[in-house]
Amino acid sequence: MTLQQRLRGFFTSKKAHEKRGYIADAIGSFGNSTVVTPETALTFSAVYASIRVISETISSLPLNYYKRTDRGRELYTESPLFYMVHSEPNTIQTKYVFFETFLNTLLCYGNAYAYIERDQRGLPYGLKLVHPDDVKTEIINDTLIYEIKDAGKFDQSDVLHVPDMTLDGINGRSRIAAARDNIALGLAAQKYGKQFFESGAKVSGALTHPATLGADAMQNLSEQWNRTYHSGIGGTFKTAILEEGMTYKPIQLRPDEAQFLATREFSILEVARVFRIPPHMLADLSRATFSNIEHQAIEFTNFTIRPLITKIEQEFNKKLIFENEKGAAYFEFNLSGLLRGDAKARSEYYAKLFGIGVMSQNEIRQRENLNDIGEDGDGYYVPLNLTNTKNPAENETE
Secondary structure: OOOOOOOOOOOOOOHHHHHOOEEEOOOOOOOOOEEEOHHHHOOOHHHHHHHHHHHHHHHOOOEEEEEEEOOEEEEOOOOHHHHHHHOOOOOOOOHHHHHHHHHHHHHHHOEEEEEEEEOOOOOEEEEEEEOHHHEEEEEEOOEEEEEEOOOEEEEHHHEEEEEOOEOOOOOEOOHHHHOHHHHHHHHHHHHHHHHHHHOOOOEEEEEEOOOOOOHHHHHHHHHHHHHHHOOOHHHOOOOOOOOOOOEEEEEOOOOOOOOHHHHHHHHHHHHHHHHOOOHHHHOOOOOOOOOOHHHHHHHHHHHHHHHHHHHHHHHHHHHHOOHHHEOOEEEEEOOOOOOOOOHHHHHHHHHHHHHOOOOOHHHHHHHOOOOOOOHHHOOOOOOOOOOOOOOHHHHOOO
């Protein structure tokens, strides 16, 4: 079976993680124990949203292949590597789907793998995703070897491997495994909430009788009451008729009184902490303000996205580029779109840099995805009333 045939959807393999499943009965004795695996963790909305916002953000960024020039750099469009990483990594997936899957496995399992397909000259022409459960690593004669199920053993130069946090420098640790207690708590609270609201979000109440009832009388009264007034929608809002001096006292059990809402909020914040996601990106606006959301978005780019894409860039530079081109060519994600800010802030930023000769008109237009205006837009300008602070006399006019 080839690697292409073995490509499959997200997180379908369970065998290794079911053995490591963590069992938690987090809230009282309301339900069954919760097994935390990458698959079950994705049913918790905070985990699903965290992984999705990271993987979709990175997948949507352009990954460019550059070559260095006398003037700086330019897109290396004539190289086959440019099209492979920029548009179509393999015959099955687009660049977006490839990186989305790559990041999903990285964030769920702690490792992401892709086998490098090469032609007879050794030039890469395709990248095939490999599920983390199908990979084993070992070091033989100071060389890292990857054993891929049904495919054999491969030298490290033929396998792209991006680990998450690692303690041995090779194998990454799963964030879900590290946070399984908190995720189990969130799943348990989610199950509790489902049962709570399915039951009408209340404990029905208590019937009191002035006399002492026998066991049979209590059983008959309970069955008759539930059949008449709690038999689904048809029993709702009916008028209760009480006999023999009985009274009915409703019992209101609010979710916040049972600390349900606090538990849910705590679980979401813990997941946000593990995945380093600003809470407002998980629809938690309790601490968000108009002024701090933009700064949190920039922090998300700098402290969540940038470390991950740096790992990917360095792995691609190490494994995909021939030795004679290393340093002269390189891969780089374009982050400018995430850091652009609003229109007012961008215009002020460009105006300042243009006014001190740091950026040209064409460079500004390029940042804004506009066509350049030709050679006239390549010039750099500074105000005429500025002078050199070291030799002011040299700039004096007679």
